[in-house]
Amino acid sequence: MTTRRSAIAALLTLTTLAACGGPGSAAASGEQVKELRYQGWVGAVTPAELAESLGYLGDVKLKWIGNTISGPQDIQAATTGDTDFGGAFNGAIVKLKVSKAPITAVVSYYGSDKGNYSGFFVLENSPVKSARDLIGKKIGVNTLGAHSEAITKTYLTRAGLTPEEIKQVELIVVPPVNTEQSLRAGQIDVAALSGTLRDVAIEHGGIRPLYTDVDLLGDFNGGSYVLRDDFIKKNPDTVRRFTTAVAKAVDWSRDQPVETVRAKFEEIIAKRGRNEDTKQVKFWKSYGVVSPGGKIADTDFSVWIDWLNGTGELKKNDLKPADLYTNDYNDLAKGGAAG
Structure with missing residues (x-):
């Protein structure tokens, strides 16, 4: 009897998961996901976290599941569905894409300039x-x-x-x-x-x-946020809200006096209660994103495709920059309303 009950319970669980579409996917009713799981960085405020604090995400919420120290690990987690988005160096995204990972970059979130290198x-x-x-x-x-x-x-x-x-x-x-x-x-x-x-x-x-x-x-966009292709297809409005919100947050951090940004970071770190030291914040200068609105360009990826082909790591793979990213969900990159 116990075995039969266990089997029935397992069947009900699988049926429920199938009806809900599983973790991180849209429900059968057609409603789009409004909570995005992600990893943070100790003592730092990511553009996504800044976007949420500034209210740019609207009804979309972030759910922190832990911290990472590795961009490749972060985008791998997004690929496997452990998180809904992740960010990494563009060269690492190229490597993951070559392995047939179903991901697409949607916005630049860090780069290198005189303030952030x-x-x-x-x-x-x-x-x-x-x-x-x-x-x-x-x-x-x-x-x-x-x-x-x-x-x-x-x-x-x-x-x-x-x-x-x-x-x-x-x-x-x-x-x-x-x-x-x-x-x-x-x-x-x-x-x-x-x-x-x-x-x-x-x-x-x-x-x-x-x-x-x-x-x-020189100055360059170094890394992008990526999402799984199936997640983007099922949740286009949420992806647009997230991407545009990050773009707005990056621009806000560039346009505000650095003291204002640092104060906001300290506020965010204190509020989230992760037992972190905020002493690093006083040194923050820039996210380093070169392009307005975090718009991604072919050159953000082509330089690393060429380099990895040159080292033999891609084995002369015919991957093109257009295979890696889209600006379609970034209203700022398209010149549309910030929303």
Whole structure:
């Protein structure tokens, strides 16, 4: 009897899930999802979180399920349905798309400029002064296969190192909050530092930049938010609201005095109650998004498609930038009303 009851209960559960469309999908009634699951970053406020605080999301709500330190992990979570959106370096999005992941980028959410760049720092008295000095050395990065790795290999390649020499430069994964200390303790030779963690480390003194992404590439959009294609198809109005809200938040952060933005960040961090330190906020300068409204351009992806093809990682895949993104859900990118 117990077995029969269990079987019936299991059948009812599966029937209920099927009727609801499963987690993260639209209900059978045709109503669109109004709650978006996502991952955050410790001590930081993402453009999506800022958009919600500013009221730009309207009746769409965010549901925080935890934090991440890795863009590739974040977009993988969106691909598998553990979250509804994720953000990562555009080169990482290219790699995931090549593996046939059903995702599309909808808005730029971070980039590199003079206020928000990725720097690769050594101790002031370090003997490392050039790319060639990095052979046999360790570089601490937040994750592999993403922004820091791409910038580092671009730096090494431009400096004339051979593929075999580049393989001798070791990339070590270190949590961002521990990277500065790892450098000062001699556990790594170079620290990849960005955002407020970079500025905190600079204020502490005793370090110098060896190379930066802006020095190599100039100002550029670095990463995009992606959503699953099936989610976009089932929830077009929600996706439009989310995408346009993020675009508005990015523009708001650019247009406001930096003190106003920092105050808003402190308010958001205090309100969400995740037991975080807000001392990093005073160093925030920019999200680094270059384009108005976070509009995505072909060049945001083509540079990384070309680079990955050049390294052999894509095996001359015929992927095109248009296969990776759309601006159709970004009313600011289309010049429409902000809504």
